[in-house]
Amino acid sequence: MDASPKHVREQIARAKFYLQRKDVLRSLRVLAQALGVLVGAQIVGRERIEIGILMEEAIRLLMEQETLKRAVPGGLVYKKGQERELAACLTRMADALAAVLERAQVEERRKRLAELDALVLAGQNELDNKQPLEARKHFRRAMDLFGDEPGLLVDLGNRLMLAGLVAEASEYFQKSMEAAPTDARAYTFLAQCQDALGEGLKAEEVLKAAIRRFGPNEYLLVRLAKGALERRAWNEALVNAQAVLEINPTNRDALRHAENASQHIYGDPQAYRKKTAPDLTL
Numbered sequence: 001m002d003a004s005p006k007h008v009r010e011q012i013a014r015a016k017f018y019l020q021r022k023d024v025l026r027s028l029r030v031l032a033q034a035l036g037v038l039v040g041a042q043i044v045g046r047e048r049i050e051i052g053i054l055m056e057e058a059i060r061l062l063m064e065q066e067t068l069k070r071a072v073p074g075g076l077v078y079k080k081g082q083e084r085e086l087a088a089c090l091t092r093m094a095d096a097l098a099a100v101l102e103r104a105q106v107e108e109r110r111k112r113l114a115e116l117d118a119l120v121l122a123g124q125n126e127l128d129n130k131q132p133l134e135a136r137k138h139f140r141r142a143m144d145l146f147g148d149e150p151g152l153l154v155d156l157g158n159r160l161m162l163a164g165l166v167a168e169a170s171e172y173f174q175k176s177m178e179a180a181p182t183d184a185r186a187y188t189f190l191a192q193c194q195d196a197l198g199e200g201l202k203a204e205e206v207l208k209a210a211i212r213r214f215g216p217n218e219y220l221l222v223r224l225a226k227g228a229l230e231r232r233a234w235n236e237a238l239v240n241a242q243a244v245l246e247i248n249p250t251n252r253d254a255l256r257h258a259e260n261a262s263q264h265i266y267g268d269p270q271a272y273r274k275k276t277a278p279d280l281t282l
Helices: 005-020 024-040 045-063 066-071 083-128 132-146 152-162 166-179 184-196 200-214 218-230 234-247 252-266
Strands: none
Touching: 005 024, 005 045, 024 045, 024 083, 045 066, 066 083, 083 132, 083 152, 132 152, 132 166, 152 166, 152 184, 166 184, 184 200, 184 218, 200 218, 218 234, 218 252, 234 252
């Protein structure tokens, strides 16, 4: 460990910076480290005197914090030659404070999840009672307050989708794709909503985006093959159907789509087995 006067002064300055940001725990840790360095450091003369003055000030500022006033009513002071004892004391205080903060965080997390659960259950109850406007109010508040909770937006969207509110559900899936782009469910659900809304081309673009991000997927590729057939895009349909068959050679939908496309391209439903359709980029 660097035991130079410069390093010790930097540690003390860092501890004071943490105090300015009301981060008492980090300040305790850094000052304890600085004191530990002083134990074995060969710092003498004017530099030792300057460091002593800086350390006295840092300890005084630390003891002025309300958290530590309650814990140590009599306070602590820095005395040259007692660095080891003071470092140990600050470390114990830091450990105790960390435990208190951890318990507080757990309790805050519990309260947060309880409030979120209440909003989601209230919204679901309104959906069950055929009150979509009231349900949307609860879900909107849940999204506004807890939108950063993993999986929440997909869950809310799925509840709306199952209730037949596909347009409303789409908004939640779109927001999920923005907030959590690695959650593949949002892509699939959004495409299902767009299909239900008659927006097949938009659904295909979403599915293509999902395949680019997550790689080939049997279900998504079957859906793309089906959509291409409906658009009479035979080559595209065959490419997607063949991609499915590479994953699962027994997929009945893919076999049917491949034969359909092959019939239109080659005039033979089985010709695709001997020929390669044009390579299309998703």
